[in-house]
Amino acid sequence: MKTLSMTLAFAIVVAAGTPALGQDGEWRHALALDAEPKYPAGFEMFDYVNPDAPKGGTVRMSALGGFDTFNPVLPLGEAAGGLGLVYETLMTPSGDETSVSYGLLAEAVRYPDDFSSVTFRLNPDAHWQDGEPVTAEDVLWSFETVMELSPIYSEYYAPVEDAQITGEGEVTFTFSETGNRELPYIMGQLMVLPQHWWEGENADGQPRDIGASTLELPMGSGPYELTSFDAGRTVTYTRDPDYWGINEPVNIGTHNFDEYRFEYFRDLTVAFEAFKADEFDWWIENMARRWATAYNFPAVEDGRVVREEFEEPYRAAGLMVGFIMNLRDPKFENPLVRQAINYAFDFEELNRTMFYEQYQRIDSFFYGTELAAPDGPPQGLELEILEEVRDLVPTSVLEGEYTNPVGGSEDALRANLQEALRLFGEAGYTLNGTQLVDANGQQFGFEIMLNGPTIEPIALHLAQNLNRIGANVTVRSVDSVQFVNRLRSFDYDVVYQGWTQSLSPGNEQRYFWGSSSVDEEGSSNYAGISDPGIDALIERIVMAPDRDYLVAATRALDRVLLAHHFVVPSYTRGAYPTARWNRFSRPETLPEFEIGFPSIWWWDEEKAAATGGN
Incomplete structure (x- = not known):
């Protein structure tokens, strides 16, 4: 520690x-970073709940x-x-x-x-x-x-x-x-x-x-x-009949179930089969092929299982997920090496052959939000902020925007792998026969660690493309406990992982990629980033005086993170694909930024009787 x-x-x-300390300022019923709270003091409940939702x-x-x-x-x-x-x-x-x-x-x-x-x-x-x-x-x-x-x-x-x-x-x-x-x-x-x-x-x-x-x-x-x-x-949770906060405004219309039960599974494929067998109620789909082809079982066809996509969770969150290189390993210190690895990831081919064109490639650490760096070179306040740290950031940041390599055909992949070899060459690697080696004759290679087998086909695709140009890349799936413990101790070469961002970034940026967290086991600095330019931009975000400055500083940070090529970005989609056993109801209008399941949903006895109650 x-x-x-x-x-x-x-x-x-x-x-x-x-x-007594802290006597300045008036008492408030709410805290708001960017605007006045929607709900005034003394409000009765949130607008999106059903105060008459049945309990049970x-x-x-x-x-x-x-x-x-x-x-x-x-x-x-x-x-x-x-x-x-x-x-x-x-x-x-x-x-x-x-x-x-x-x-x-x-x-x-x-x-x-x-x-x-x-x-x-x-x-x-x-x-x-x-x-x-x-x-x-x-x-x-x-x-x-x-x-x-x-x-x-x-x-x-x-x-x-x-x-x-x-x-x-x-x-x-x-x-x-x-x-x-x-x-x-x-x-x-x-x-x-x-x-x-x-x-x-x-x-x-x-x-x-x-x-x-x-x-x-x-x-x-x-x-x-x-x-x-x-x-x-x-693990099973039962409603506390003496809960002190049952009538608090923030709790009206929530906590409607008598019991919560969490069922654990070691493998997602096994878990999906358990869902089909009605062993649990709610499923968030994370595999495009399964979403496109595996929902033809009887409970879907007769309406006992409902499929639905929700946009709400994506409205308030930015995302970066992909193959994160651990800079604590010297082989990843050179940004040219990291950039070269990205050229071996053919997203377009994967999207066509495996994802049923359901995904978009991520190109921002704040993807899907106004905080993502816009197309083109930085301008206005964002440019002013970057000029203040010009000597601490890659020159490419001020010259233009970040773009991922584009594949989708054998010719495009061949060109991308040639560019990867060129970048490896600039970083000091050469081809010795069929092996990509450093100045000491050591073959370049690494292991990709995964949390279970779900991402294995995608990781193997990346590994195979790199191995085509002389690398020695392997893929290893581990169980969840081992994955978490190795992630916390930074015991990996490359890991498939990510970060979720709020619309108001702040202190958490320090333990995502600040120098202060690089050696802090358990931090989210998975890439091992310790960079003075990034540190300077983080502090500008943390100390932003208003929303305009916060957005500009975050966009500047986004450009710098992308320019360092810490991650091979993968993909996402703009909606949560879900399936559920049809024994629940919900408010007519969901909150803008979340599904609210199960906190504001409730047990519907009529639906449950038709579906088969659990």
Whole structure:
């Protein structure tokens, strides 16, 4: 774990007359990064929910791999799916706005004009599932714990230099920097854990340890309790009839199922067969061939299974996914090598022969959003920002736009592989017979690590094309637990992985590709990026004074990331293809930025009777 750059002070202000921090600013019911919140103080519910949705039934979800812990903090191990039903955060987002959150465990928030601190006032009604109140001490302890145990959180919340209880049920976080508009917002995402429970004893009289893995049933403040499990295979959550927040505005019309069940599978093909056999209810399709050819089974034909595509999740998220090269390995240090590898990826051929023309090639780290660098050379404010770091970024950034190689035919692939060989040659590699070797005669090669076999045909396509020009590239699929552990410890040459972006990027950019996260195990800096130009642009994003500057700085960062060729971008589509057993209903109008399944959907007894209830 990286040593924090500052000492965190955790003090409780109890002495009479001790000055309280964070008293600047008015109390607010919501936090918004870019605009005024849509919902005013005292709002009754979100517009997109059905307040009369019936309560009942079971929803069964699938998960890949397994689980070995119910501890949501530890960076190692595989936490069970659904723990967010047990644990809650200070604030919670709405589904029809971007970067806006409303009070949950915290009923109000305030911060000064310079964003140097933020204070949360807890909802006095909030209590744990054992009846004990949620306290400011719980918040401080939770913050201290995640900072100590989780590299991701320690990076995310690194600007916090002080945390104190500053009033009855009030917690103030003071920052080491000013002007970062995002910091109050991300502090509202803090997951709060019950200190008294974790510091107590289990049923065997043994002290609990937040720093250790556990399969003891957890206790939280959320709407559901984890009530049973089959280790690594199934986990079941049951509605808490005494949930404190059932009538909170952010919860009206949500949490409509009596029971959530997560079924685990080691292989997606096996999971799909289980879905067809009605072993769980909801399927998100990730294979074009299967979407085009495998839905001719009886339950689809007679309407018991419904297929539907949703655009909503793509409206608020940018995406980069592909083959990520680990620059911690010297063979990938040269950008010419990384660029050459991209020339061996023939997306157009794959889209024609395997994807049924369902996909588009990704060409941005913020693909599908206004944050993606536009076509043509940078202009206006974006150009001004890049001029400030001209000496720290590739010259190509200021000259024009990034483009992926285009294939789709044998002639095009042959030309692309010739260009790849040229780039390898500039990087110091030569052909020795049929082998591409470096100056020491060592053949160029690497292993592509995959999380299961789904992407194997695509990875093998890339490997075979590179091997045609003398490389030695292999593909290895591992199980989910091994994949996660190797990903966290950066134990791979090339990995198929990605990043999802919000419409308001900020601190998370530091642990995606900032120098401070390059050696931080568990960070999302999968490529091992440590670059002063990228660091400078990240700080401009983090400290952006307004939306226009944020967009321009993010587009500038996008151009620079692309120019370094850290990733061979793969592909995506503009909608979620889904299938479900037809025993659920939903609000007439879904929120703009999410499907809302299963949180705002509900069990429909009439449909379930016709379909065959689970």
